[in-house]
Each structure stands twice: as structure tokens, then as C-alpha cells.
Amino acid sequence: MPDVLLLALLVAAVAIGWWLGRRERRGYRDDDTPASLSRDYFVGLNYLLNEEPDRAIETFVGALEVNSETIDTHITLGNLFRTRGEADRAVKIHQNLLARPTLTSAQSDQVQLELSRDFFNLGLLDRAERLLQQLIRESSHDDVRHAAKRLLADLFDREGEWQAAFDVAHPTLTRQHDDLRRAAAHWLCELAEQERRSASPGLARKHLRLALSVDAKCVRANLLLAAMAQDTGHYRDAIRLLMRIPDQDLDFIPTVLEPLRHAYQLLGDEDGLVTRLEGLLDRAHFTSLIIMLAETQRRRLGNQAAIDLVSELLNHSPSLGALDYLLDLYQHQQQERDTPDSRIQLLKQHTHTLLQARPRHRCGRCGFDGEPLHWQCPRCRSWGTTRPITGIEGE
Numbered sequence: 001m002p003d004v005l006l007l008a009l010l011v012a013a014v015a016i017g018w019w020l021g022r023r024e025r026r027g028y029r030d031d032d033t034p035a036s037l038s039r040d041y042f043v044g045l046n047y048l049l050n051e052e053p054d055r056a057i058e059t060f061v062g063a064l065e066v067n068s069e070t071i072d073t074h075i076t077l078g079n080l081f082r083t084r085g086e087a088d089r090a091v092k093i094h095q096n097l098l099a100r101p102t103l104t105s106a107q108s109d110q111v112q113l114e115l116s117r118d119f120f121n122l123g124l125l126d127r128a129e130r131l132l133q134q135l136i137r138e139s140s141h142d143d144v145r146h147a148a149k150r151l152l153a154d155l156f157d158r159e160g161e162w163q164a165a166f167d168v169a170h171p172t173l174t175r176q177h178d179d180l181r182r183a184a185a186h187w188l189c190e191l192a193e194q195e196r197r198s199a200s201p202g203l204a205r206k207h208l209r210l211a212l213s214v215d216a217k218c219v220r221a222n223l224l225l226a227a228m229a230q231d232t233g234h235y236r237d238a239i240r241l242l243m244r245i246p247d248q249d250l251d252f253i254p255t256v257l258e259p260l261r262h263a264y265q266l267l268g269d270e271d272g273l274v275t276r277l278e279g280l281l282d283r284a285h286f287t288s289l290i291i292m293l294a295e296t297q298r299r300r301l302g303n304q305a306a307i308d309l310v311s312e313l314l315n316h317s318p319s320l321g322a323l324d325y326l327l328d329l330y331q332h333q334q335q336e337r338d339t340p341d342s343r344i345q346l347l348k349q350h351t352h353t354l355l356q357a358r359p360r361h362r363c364g365r366c367g368f369d370g371e372p373l374h375w376q377c378p379r380c381r382s383w384g385t386t387r388p389i390t391g392i393e394g395e
Helices: 002-025 032-049 053-063 071-083 087-098 105-122 125-138 142-159 162-169 172-176 178-197 201-214 219-231 235-242 250-267 270-281 287-301 303-316 320-337 342-356
Strands: 361-363 386-388
Touching: 071 087, 071 105, 087 105, 105 125, 105 142, 125 142, 142 162, 142 172, 142 178, 162 172, 162 178, 172 178, 178 201, 178 219, 201 219, 219 235, 219 250, 235 250, 250 270, 250 287, 250 386, 270 287, 287 303, 287 320, 303 320, 320 342
Parallel strands: none
Antiparallel strands: 361 386
């Protein structure tokens, strides 16, 4: 962040220097004004070179007269304050600009957009919303309307107004931005969750089908549809919906396994479960998949069959979780033979401790990780970027 700030300040300094040069070339006759402004400019530049950005900004703001040629530079300085977490100071600069009667229509729209961003950052969402709604209605500039719609969708997202956010973003913005397309599908899933809780399954399914039409890779929509099918005893339908998820995203196979096992259990079809798990194993060697298949085989064929299966799969796909499970199997085998081995128990303690310390899910955008699956990352607030952690230390 400091590097970005210093770069932006350098750009602002160059712009101010260029403007001062133009003033002098135009032949200002007042001996004091150019000298004073030039002196302020070089003082600010000195602060900047000495890595004192706070004092540099204050000097540049004080030195720079507001007119049609310096509007963009003032906007840049205001944005610098907002980037630094000082949105209240950015508000003052942008409101001061709006009070100028010489602004062009494009400049006025841009300043109002930046002011709405200031209000958004300060948490003054009602004031930001009013400005954005006005820009969307009245601006004649497509780029400003586009940016205002995007920020308004973010604002409604922040407030949990899922339908309002969707109405603003779809279809124009969702077609142009992948992150908004993912977000829109999750907004519809949020509405479906609310309707499911309020016993409106028809509306919930309608929103989930719409979510899949907006984003065909929305895993959450199929998970919810499968859960609703299970709620009504349609277990085959639930299985069919769950099996769409590996086609959407292979990394979510671990998320599918428990509801899949539950559906087959309610059907009393353990053979069908084994066949399904083996089919998934052909596509990906996930730890949780290996363990579930081995545990199913252990119940059907005994402890040794499970040991043989896990041992074979570990040769192809090393995994701390599968090793931990294999040690469990060895301990069960020793208990059956009444030949406990303290070395196996010690290894088991270590693998268990290592697994307990590992998160299960991680956001691909900001790196936030934890145990539960958050459809919206708690740190960066991105939708659909958190995924199961797989691999040697995954699951």
C-alpha cells in the first residue's frame, strides 16, 4: 500500500507541476502568486521525496487552486485520502469540488461517484445510495452509470438486500463481470434459503434454477436443490443433483460425500454407494473420498480389505488424512488380535494433532481459511471464492 500511495502522489505532483508551468507560460503578471505557488509545490515535493506523504498531501491541497484544469488532480488527491482510510477528508475535498459552478457535466458526475464511494467507505450507506440512484437515473455518461450500478450492487450486498442487489446487477453487469455473476447466483441462493426456512419451497426452487441459469457453475444451488429433494423423500433426485456438482467443480467432491452417503443410506443401497464412490475415485483421489470408500468396504468385507484399499491408494496419492485413517485401521486390527503396539499409537497421536491444526477451507482471493465453508468470504467479502483444501494436507 505505501508503494501505491507514493506512486499516486508522484503522479499528482507531476500534474500540479505541469499546471503551475502552464500558469506561468500564460503570463500571470502577479509576481507573488506564481512564486508562492511554485514554492508550495517544491515544499510538497520535498516532503514527498522524504517519504512524508501526509505533509506532502496537505501542501499540495493548499497550493492547488480549484479550477477546470485541476479538477482531476483534486479528485485524485481525494481518492488518496480514501485509500489511506481517511474517507472523511476525501468527503471534504469532493464536496468542495461539487460546490464549484464551473464543473462540466462529466466532471460533476465523476465527483458525485467519488463522493458516493467516500460515503460507502464511511458506512453512510443511505447517503451513498441516494447519490448512486440519482447518478443511474440522470447521468448521460455510460461509464459513470456502469460504475454507479456496480457500487450500488455492492451496497445492497453489504446490507443483505439480495433481491435489490440482483435487480441492479442483472443482466447487464453479470454478463460483463465474472465476480458479479458469481455473486448474483449466491444472492439468489440466499433468497432461496430464506424461502426454504419460511416453508416456500416452490419459490426457493425457482430462485435456485434462476441461480444456475445466471452461473452454471454455482455449486451451492445444486447442493440446496439436493437438500430440498431429500427433505421430501426424493432420494434418487437428490443423488442426481449431487452428481452434477463434480461436473461443475471437482474440488467440491468432498462437500458432496456426506449428503450422498446419507441419501444412499436412506435408500438402503450400500452397493449403489460403493459403485458411486468408485466412479468418483476414478476422477479424483481425494482423502475424504478414499476414507469413505474404505470405511464402507470395512463394514462389508472387514478391516483387512480397508487396509489394502487405503495402502494401495496412498501409493498413488499421498495424504496425511488417509495415513491417519490407516493408522486407525491398524489399531483396530491390533485390538482384535490383542497385540497393541505403542509405536502405532504414537504415530496416530502425531497425525491427529497435525490434522486438528489444519483448516478445511480457504478463500482463493485473500487466503482466509478456517473450518466451515463460507459462501461469502468473511475477510474480503467475495462470493464463491472459498473452496475445500485438498492435497497431501487437505480435508
